[in-house]
Amino acid sequence: MSDPRTAPDPDLVQLSKPMQIKSSIADLHRAPTGPRDRQLIYGEHVTVLREAGNWQLVRAEKDGYCGYVRSDVLGLRTDATHIVTARSSQAYEAADIKSADQIALSLGSRVTAQSETATFVETELGFIPRQHLHRVSDFAIDPVAIASLFLGTPYLWGGNSAWGIDCSGLVQAACLICNVPCPGDSDQQFDRLGDFVTEGTDYVRGDLLFWKGHVAFVSSPTVMLHANAGHMAVAEEDIKTGIARIAAQGDGPVTAHKRLALPSG
Known part of the structure; x- marks a missing residue:
């Protein structure tokens, strides 16, 4: 089917x-x-x-x-030259942070440069701070570092932006910035992301933990990072504590521990 x-x-x-x-x-x-x-x-x-x-x-x-x-x-579709790599940004009317802002942009938004200065990139939307942009061909190498940019972002079911995001949206945003193809929902991510790790293997930064209907990044051997309804935000918490809390909420045990393979070069 x-x-x-x-x-x-x-x-x-x-x-x-x-x-x-x-x-x-x-x-x-x-x-x-x-x-x-x-x-x-x-x-x-x-x-x-x-x-x-x-x-x-x-x-x-x-x-x-x-x-x-x-x-x-x-x-109309255009060919983007730059991608927003800050948690959020804005396009200004002029190359001046005191000028009027035109539109808010979330991490992952794609724009086309028309000209560049030392501090701003002029785009079809206006002037965006250069610090908030990277060329679309320049990929990050640490998905957890990207996911950490969202710490404190409100939890939103089905959310994919700096103004609200859910567990799978967070994983997808971080993976795509690192040039790791990633589907949108946690069950699809369970099927397609990473390799299964033998039960009892130590946690490594960048690993993924799955539950039925939920996914989290491992940010250190004892801490996980995820968008979750328990905190109603993107938050870090002790892995053992989080696993117990999620089980107590009725969401069951961890269904998989998987390890991402990041592209080389």
């Missing part, structure tokens, strides 16, 4: 139209006006599969996730 998250009913597929997200953030819905499954952020590429009034069925290029977005969040 196909997964509707990545393979919608063929009868719904009428188009193959390349577009991108033009708003700071866009909810990806299971159906028009239906519940949010995930989110997309500025500059992410999508393919429009079907138009349905004010809604469009799209497939996200980053992970193949399908869902409906409002038509007004879509714009």
Whole structure:
């Protein structure tokens, strides 16, 4: 049986139209006006599969996730040159931090440079602080360091941004910045990320711990980092304490300990 998250009913597929997200953030819905499954952020590429009034069925290029977005969040696709690598940033009207800010941007947002100075990159949105951007070809090497940028971010079911994020959104954001392909939901991540580690093996920074419906990074041999509803935020906690707390909440035991393989070079 196909997964509707990545393979919608063929009868719904009428188009193959390349577009991108033009708003700071866009909810990806299971159906028009239906519940949010995930989110997309500025500059992410999508393919429009079907138009349905004010809604469009799209497939996200980053992970193949399908869902409906409002038509007004879509714009013409461009080739990004830079990606936001700060937890969040903003585009200013001028190359001046005292000028008006135009739009807020979450980590992972993709923009196109028009000119550069020592302190700002001019983009289609305005001027973005140079410190907040890296070229799209420059990848980070430590997903836990990227995930740590989100510490304190509110927990949001289906969230994928600096304004709200869930467990799988956090893992995906960190992996993609490190050039590790990563699906959007924790069950998909369980199936596709990393290699299983033998029970009893010591925890190593960057390892992943899975529960049914939850995932966490190992940030040190005794500490895990995750977006969770217990803290209602991205937080670090002692691994043993966290495992006991999650079990006491009725979410069961750890179902897997896996180790990521990061790309070389």
